Amino acid sequence: AQTIHQWPVAEIKAVGSPLSLGCTIKGKSSPNLYWYWQATGGTLQQLFYSITVGQVESVVQLNLSASRPKDDQFILSTEKLLLSHSGFYLCAWSLWDRGTLYFGAGTRLSVL
């Protein structure tokens, strides 16, 4: 069975500090990977997607970056956090374009 694990579960960070969020998918080879962000009270906004190792496409510019160092790993990061980065970050995978998205449990980020 496929599993998706996100870490950390929650973070409280200071404005201007760096951030790294991670996501690992087990049990599925070469999945498409996605990062989503949801501000409090807001909608889910797709940030990035990746269809292969080392290749990441940006969908929305939020002063964040993403990388896919391994087939089963997706990293979201920034060197300097902004207050506006607060929210809920979700990692997801799919087998093919337009296929069902399977989401991780998410990371709640508070930037103070």
Next chain:
Amino acid sequence: GDSVTQTEGQVTVSESKSLIINCTYSATSIGYPNLFWYVRYPGEGLQLLLKVITAGQKGSSRGFEATYNKEATSFHLQKASVQESDSAVYYCALSNTGNYKYVFGAGTRLKVIA
């Protein structure tokens, strides 16, 4: 770009009553986008409720139904008789052809009261 609009805010329904959550979409490509309903139950992660890929198709799951109406560009979620366990946040979403992008509506919180 593509967009999804759904019933805003919270919907409160009494147990055993019927439910409809409206969803309309705008898709830029000529083809048929895939349409989805996702649900987040309290304390749980976001998960697929149902999906359809063909115009006119009806998807169903857990007593919920939604029909892909290409002419009206709608994908309304319906249930004939809700239960308290249906209380959750529901998201309508679409994914269009060949761009690996999924667009979500703002979410509708359903509260079912006894």
